[in-house]
Amino acid sequence: MQYKRCKCGKAERWDTGEAVRPCEGCTECQTTYAGSSADHKPLEPHDWKPQFNRDTGQEDGAVCTRCHKRKRGD
Ligand SMILES: [Zn+2]
Ligand SMILES: [Zn+2]
Known part of the structure; x- marks a missing residue:
């Protein structure tokens, strides 16, 4: 198991193996959770x-x- 993080690192969660929804992530840097910094996507409402x-x-x-x-x- 490992953590997935937003781009700024303030928000994180366990990698449960489930796909990250585009609306789940960090409200500060407005990116989704990702296992590597290349995978961050803009947060959707x-x-x-x-x-x-x-x-x-x-x-x-x-x-x-x-x-x-x-x-x-x-
Ligand atoms: Zn963030
Ligand atoms: Zn949502």
Whole structure:
């Protein structure tokens, strides 16, 4: 196992063998995680899909369809 890092090195994660989504990476240097410095790609925005509260039916945050990151509603 080894780490994948963003270009500036502030963000890192284990290399799980899974492909890195284009929206996962470092918000500071705006690059994706990569095992070598030649592989960094520009960070893309998350593809947010609204989620709805099961009880109220109200919109309640969103989930990225690519990396499944959650965002809270306001
Ligand atoms: Zn970075
Ligand atoms: Zn995402």
